[in-house]
Amino acid sequence: MDLAYIPSPSTGVVHLGPLPLRGYAFCIIIGVFVAVWYGNRRWIARGGKAGTVADIAVWAVPFGLVGGRLYHVITDYQLYFGEGRNWVDAFKIWEGGLGIWGAIALGAVGAWIGCRRRGIPLPAYADAIAPAIAFAQAIGRWGNWFNQELYGKPTDLPWALEISEGVNREAGLYHPTFLYESLWCVGTALLVIWADRRFRLGHGRAFALYVAAYCAGRAWIEYMRVDEAHHILGLRLNVWTAMLVFVLAVVYIVVSARLRPGREEVVEPAAVRQGGNGEKGENGEKDGDKGEDGIAGTEGDADSASLAASASASAGTPGSGAPSPGKDAEGDPADSGSAGRS
Incomplete structure (x- = not known):
């Protein structure tokens, strides 16, 4: 007798x-x-304007x-x-069937169009929404629970998923791969948030980390599934896709870090022209370069710092203690490229 298992909804x-x-x-909608x-929230914390993410x-x-x-x-x-x-069933998206690989690929094309229309760099936008996408995937995977689909091999574990008799499925207890992937996506989002704060990832590297982490989990979760799928050399097609995309994401992180280290200082030019985004964080401070919790970070707005430094130098008078042009506060030659550098 099975004393514990995850029941499936009688209807979706x-x-x-x-x-x-x-x-x-x-x-999907909640996600x-x-x-x-x-x-x-993350876009505003990076210096962008409220509403930009929704517009894109x-x-x-x-x-x-x-x-x-x-x-x-x-x-x-x-x-x-x-x-x-019946080929008409191909349009019945509510019955399930969304490939994350195609969603990310074509979704990136749509995001690129939206970013181009607003003069925003796509990598910066991708970095901001990377963990948000992972959270959305975690929520969206529960849609498979409602449809009783994408489960794994039979198991007698306490968290086994109960599947009822239906079209192309046999009643029994199976690995809840939808739950495994949902939890993995939450972990991926938390990893990206931590790494982004710790290493100040920029130029698309936070998004690439999300892709690499997701693919690492998707490969072994996909291997557990028993639903019909195409196989290449004994492995499911999605396993090969996950491994390939994982390698590409890691290569991008390494190459990007060498070619473009640091993080973008300006993510939305319109916000800078307006003297910052003008939005208030949860603590009432202007959002320049803040964490997701609204607390001001150690670096301020790059353009504001540069303008303030220039104004201070030009307004200096004898005896005022202001540094002379071309000198820093210690009287040494100033490094013209250091203001606001991340």
Whole structure:
């Protein structure tokens, strides 16, 4: 007798009158809202303007949904175009089936378009929203629980997932791979947040760390799944994809750190032209270069520091103690490139 297990919902749809509320779609929507909310906090903390993340998400989210669905349909075409299948089902996104690889790839294209329209560097935007995306994935994976899909091999562990009899599935207790991936995504988000604060990652390296960490977990979780999938040399296609993308992400981190060390000093030119983003942090201080908790960091706004230094030097008078032009406070030649450097 199995004394403990995770039950699955008897249905993935709840009807409020004529309106169907589908658990899968609900999880995706909640994930998007969380990503935009938390991404906005991180963007403001980096010196950007409030609302920018949402404006760019208007481009990124639709592109991401289309990309995710395309990847799923192309890699699992037999589910929709095989014998006895109905190709119309390929458009029923509420029944499940979003490939994260396609979602990130095409979503990045949408984000690039949105960033171009606002004159924002895509790598800086990607760094800000990286952990937010991971949190969104953690929430979105619970949609698979509602649909009783993407589970692993049979198991008798206390946290086994109960699956009922249905189309293309047998009743039994299986590894809850949806839960494993959800927890891994939360851990990935926390890792990126910690590393970003500790090492001040910039120029897309925080996003690359998110990609590498996610792929490391996805590879072993994917290996546990038993749903139908294409195999290459004995491994599922998504395992190969995870390994390839992991290598690319690590290479990017190494090369980027050598070519462009440090972090961007200005992420949104419009915010600088307005004298900073003008937003107040949770402690009432202006957001220049702050952590996600709204506490001011050690470095201020780079442009503001440069302007203040120039004004101080030009306004110096004999006996005022102000440094002479071209000299620092100790009377040594000033380093013109050090103001605001991260």
